[in-house]
Amino acid sequence: MNIKNFFGMMRTTIARVESIDNPYDDYFTVKMNVKADRSWAPGEHAIFSLPHMNVEGKKWRPFSVASAPEEGYMMIGTRTGSEISGFKKVFLSLEPGDPVKVRGPYGCFKLQDAITPLVLVAGGVGITPIRAILKQLEKDKEHKTYLIYTARDYHLFGEEIEKMASNNPALDIYLTKSSKEAKARVAELANSLGAQAYYYLSGAPGFVKSVRKQIMGHDVSSKRIIFDPLIGF
Numbered sequence: 579m580n581i582k583n584f585f586g587m588m589r590t591t592i593a594r595v596e597s598i599d600n601p602y603d604d605y606f607t608v609k610m611n612v613k614a615d616r617s618w619a620p621g622e623h624a625i626f627s628l629p630h631m632n633v634e635g636k637k638w639r640p641f642s643v644a645s646a647p648e649e650g651y652m653m654i655g656t657r658t659g660s661e662i663s664g665f666k667k668v669f670l671s672l673e674p675g676d677p678v679k680v681r682g683p684y685g686c687f688k689l690q691d692a693i694t695p696l697v698l699v700a701g702g703v704g705i706t707p708i709r710a711i712l713k714q715l716e717k718d719k720e721h722k723t724y725l726i727y728t729a730r731d732y733h734l735f736g737e738e739i740e741k742m743a744s745n746n747p748a749l750d751i752y753l754t755k756s757s758k759e760a761k762a763r764v765a766e767l768a769n770s771l772g773a774q775a776y777y778y779l780s781g782a783p784g785f786v787k788s789v790r791k792q793i794m795g796h797d798v799s800s801k802r803i804i805f806d807p808l809i810g811f
Contacts, residue, residue, distance in 0.1 A: 579763025589805050591616055592629070593652055595676045600651055602732045605703065607652045610678055617647045619712035621689070621778075623806065624682035626654070626669070634664030642780070643683050644705035644735075650772040652680070655706040655734055687778065689714070689807040694776050695722040697767050699760065699789055702729050707806075708780055709735045714743055715749070724767055724798070725751040728760035757785065764789055768796035781804040 593610035600606050618624075620643075627638040634671050645653040646776055658666055660772055672678070689696075696715075700708045705727055725743075727733060733753050743751045754760045767775070777793050778788045786805050 590679060590681050593678045593680050595672045595674050595678060596651055596667055597674065598670055598672065605655070605734050606658065606733060607653060607655045607664050612652045612724045618683035619688040619713040621687040621707045622645045622683035622685040623707065624680050627679045628668055631668050634678065636665055639681055640663050644706040644709045646710050649713065657703050663751050675811065685752050685806045687804060691785055695774060696724065697771065697775050697777045698725045699764060700724065700725070700727045701757070701785040703734055704781030705734055706779060708778065711743055712739060718747065719746055719748045721748055725749065726754065726760050727751065727761045728754040728757055730755060732799060735796050740759055761792060764792055768793050768798060772796060773798050773802060775802070777803045778801065
């Protein structure tokens, strides 16, 4: 099946921009209004395109959905980098009410059950799908969850996540500034929990590959390590 046919099989809706915020440097969040009957599993991602807009280069982009359906809006988080792409340049200049075509959401980056301990590992803006999962678990004080979140300069959603942890004894968080420190925490948890947990990895491909290899070194099956190679930020 070619990618055009694959896209054609996905459910499609039109979202409307609610707000675009720039909380720090080149970090952006975009909130979009969606129809009340549109739902998704926290952690999934969707394909976004801009109807009736002139975009240079690739006309669509995958982004993880950073919000849970019960929040009433669809949100994505992203960085532009030093050279902003043609798509992001147009996307981040949209005004409230402007349309965005959404295909999906879909994907495998979502909860497997309601009881198995979770180790969530995020690198940089890879926190976006994990933020949605944390919102899903925000009031669940029985499902033990550990978050290791590393970012050199800025922890997107960091203050919000710290507040979640202060209100939920089942959530332990470790906000770090380096991959080395994050991997030390991963080693501690993998050594302690082993195959009794599910491990969710989200971030740059090199980061995910390295952490996955590290966890498997603790005799954890690859089936218990969940990541989505199509996730975009």
